Amino acid sequence: MAKILSIDFDYFIDASNLEREIYFPRGGDEIPSEQLKTIWQMKHAQYSQLPKIGVIEQFYTMKNYLRLLEIKKDNFYNSDSHKNIKKLIDTIPKSSQLSIVNVDFHHDYYHYYSGGQYLNCGNWLRRVVEERPNTLVKWIRREDSQIYSLEGEFPFQHTTDLTSVLSEGYDYIFICRSPEWSPPHLGKRYDELVRAALDSQIA
Secondary structure, eight states, rough: OEEEEEEGGGBOOOOOOOHHHHHHHHHSOOHHHHHHHHHHHHHHHTTGGGGOOOTTTTHHHHHHHHHHOOOEGGGGGEEEGGGHHHHHHTSSSSSOOEEEEEOOOOOOOOOOOOOTTTTTTTTTHHHHHHHHHEEEEEOOOOTOOOOOOEEOOOOOOOOOOOGGSSSSSSEEEEOOOOSSOOGGHHHHHHHHHHHHHHOOOOE
C-alpha cells in the first residue's frame, strides 16, 4: 500500500467559510499570476480585515510533525495547484493500493470541469478514485467546510481531528499553495511548511 499525505495550505488559514466568500477571489484555479496579484491587491484595498488574517493553531502542529517525518527526497512534492498531485500518483504502480489523507478546507471531490479540463484542483480526488476504485480516502476538514456536492455528502471518511492522522508514517508527501484561496501575505507561512518537510528528508 502507498500512503500519501496531501496538504492544502488553505486548510490552515484562520478564516471562516463566509469570510473566504467575502474576502477571497472568485473563480477557479489557474488564474494568471498577474491577474491574481491584481485581484488580491484590490481585495486588500477593499477589506481592511484581510491583512489581519493569520493561521490556525493546527499549522504549528503540522509544521512540527513534518520536521520529524523522515521522507525520501524523491517522494516529496510541492506545487501551487492541487491538481498536480495527480503527477505524483501516476508514478505509483496501479497494482499498489492507495491510502490518501487529504488535509484541506475543500473536499476536492467535485464533478465539474474547469474550462473543459478533465483535471483541476477541485476534482483531482474524484479522478483518482475513478481510475483507482480501491483507493482509501480520509479527509481532514474544518468545522465549516462544505461537505456536500451536487451528488450528496462526501462519500468517504472525514473528520476535523488533524491529530488523528499524525500518529502514522507516510510514503509520499504533497503540499500545495492554492494561491487563489491563500492570501499572499501568508506566503511565508506556506514556505515554512515546505521547509519543514525538506529538512526532514532522507536519501
